[in-house]
Amino acid sequence: RWYPGPEWATLGVLHTIGAFRKRSPKEPPLDKGFIPWLGHGINFKKKPSIFLEEMQKKHGDIFTVLIAGIYINIVGDPHTFEQILKESKEKLDFNGFALQVVFNVFGFQPTYSHHKIVQSNSKKHLRGKNLAVLNKAMWKKMEMVLLRTQGSAERKGSWQQDGLLRFSYKTIFQASFLALFGTEPEKSSEGNENATNHLMQCEEFYEAFQKFDHFFPEMALGMLGPVDKAKTQKLKEYFWDQLLVEKVFSKDNISNWLVELVQQMADVGMTEKMQTQFLLLLLWASQANTGPAAFWILAYLLKHPEALKAVKEEVEKALRETGQEAKSEGPSIDVSLDTIKTPLLDSAVEETLRLAAGSFVFRSVMQDMDLKMADGKEYTLRKGDHLLIFPFVALHTNPEIYPDPFIFKYDRFVNPDGTKKEFYKNGKKLKYYTMPFGGGTTMCPGRFFAISEMKMFVIMMLTCFEMELVNVEEELPPVDKSRAGFGIAHPAHDIQFRYRLRF
Structure with a gap:
């Protein structure tokens, strides 16, 4: 019988953490960084404002980044925020993230x-x-x-x-x-x-x-x-x-x-x-x-x-x-x-x-969905990914505003x-x-x-x-x-x- 060697196990792990993920035609620009799994985690943690500003200059008002094994869609267009914030929790949900934070810090699981x-x-x-x-x-x-x-x-x-x-x-x-x-x-x-x-x-x-x-x-x-x-x-x-x-x-x-x-x-x-x-x-x-x-x-x-x-x-x-x-x-x-x-x-x-x-405004993508930006462009978001708005960069310190x-x-x-x-x-x-x-x-x-x-x-x-x-x-x-x-x-x-x- 043939048994997979350690190199195949490694490939399986890399596939599980998304190392081979490719951008589909309708998805936002994808930037995984150069470090497997960690992606842009170090830069995001150390200097989130500078990191997001640089990514927005590079990719535009919406892009997807890999941070510590998680794919996060960053939206930087303030005119699109209303569309995101009024989306149903069946598509974009905050509760899962909030419940985990409450449990981690305060020790109980609210309903x-x-x-x-x-x-x-x-x-x-x-x-x-x-x-x-x-x-x-x-x-x-x-x-x-x-x-x-x-x-x-x-x-x-x-x-x-x-x-x-x-x-x-x-x-x-x-x-x-x-x-x-x-x-x-x-x-x-x-x-x-x-x-x-x-x-x-x-x-x-x-x-x-x-x-x-x-x-x-x-x-x-x-x-x-x-x-x-x-x-x-x-x-x-x-x-x-x-x-x-x-x-x-x-x-x-x-x-x-x-x-x-x-x-x-x-x-x-x-x-x-x-x-x-x-x-x-x-x-x-x-x-x-x-x-x-x-x-x-x-x-x-x-x-x-x-x-x-x-x-x-x-x-x-x-x-x-x-x-x-x-x-x-x-x-x-x-x-x-x-x-x-x-x-x-x-x-x-x-x-x-x-x-x-x-503060970050955070949502989890609960199902594959299309997001229509204020400029009319549409992007597909994947179930299991997350979405993040950082008003400090997108709004509060935007020199045009x-x-x-x-x-x-x-x-x-x-x-x-x-x-x-x-x-x-x-x-x-x-x-x-x-x-x-x-x-x-x-x-x-x-x-x-x-x-x-x-x-x-x-x-x-x-x-x-x-x-x-x-x-x-x-x-x-x-x-x-x-x-x-x-x-x-x-x-x-x-x-x-x-x-x-x-x-």
Whole structure:
């Protein structure tokens, strides 16, 4: 009998991983690189923006690349995004990828019913009148974090120094955590004492969260080594202990969003263990991106004095028109974002997200299908491949859409009369001109609350504090490339700033 030798086994493996794949006539241009299986994996991981820009120059607005054994169709034409985002999940599906990430990081497998509960509940509580209620709670907690601690006798009027990232991230984390997950029952009638106790309880939680989030990209992709696996498992166990449902529900002032979510998850059969794992997912989803975003907007404003001055004057004018002003006898501001108009601040927030948001929009190709591009050309996509949009390259830093794309222009998104600008590519108006929160049915359900957090943080810092960079000549740090594709970019290092109460 004849038995295949090792060379035939090798050929079989190469065939399985797609080494012999050829482009069919209607398929996008195919670029497998020169390394079997790995393909362009190294360049994509190290410098995704540069890699995708070079591939687009070489192949056009759609092409297929091999990355670590996976074939990914990259689409770079913004006018085609709408077609992709409205495609049915029977053809282009996000759930498979998302479920795998959730399992890798948080240890449980959500179902379609769980996803629907999150979507409907978030739509109910994280927009409109219910969002206004949550914003009010967030403002009060931010007052507690920033003003009661800074207003102590030994700090009043004196300059404090801190890392801008640490300050921004910690402030947003503590205020948001207390607004969403509640506070321990009051143990005394002294407001300042209770505030101090609440913040001390948040401190350890914040430090643990930073360590956990540091490992998130590797956890999501299942790329942790044995030592880091042990570290992240220990962190998860710490959070699971702190987020036991009975512990969380023993607190005061829990957000209605959180209460209803957990109750509805229990109603569809989610075990208490899974509910705790789900609470860790909610903690990460609500905290991981807003802190870095708050850092970037303060950093850009501090580096651009004309922007800082214009936004500050606009905010103070808007508050005066509602009869409010920060005074020496104490804060008298009660910000209601739906009653004050701040088009310059809105534009500055959107400009920050344009520059800092680097998420991938990912879909799995569930069946052989044709994709019609905006220019009329059609391409066949293969079942089992994947599709990826990278808005940072295709939209956010496209010089045809945004002249001087890497320069912060606080008023880029607003016309002189205060109306929102429109943006065009190839002479055609863009429906999607920024995509910091993804797109389609998988767009981040908490995006309105995240923007509200950023705006409230800036308003409080501008109205209640004086602040400046310690070294005004220092350039803003580059981004941490290891987190490319996973939300708001983190700076590669922190920068120092000074701040003090104005009253």
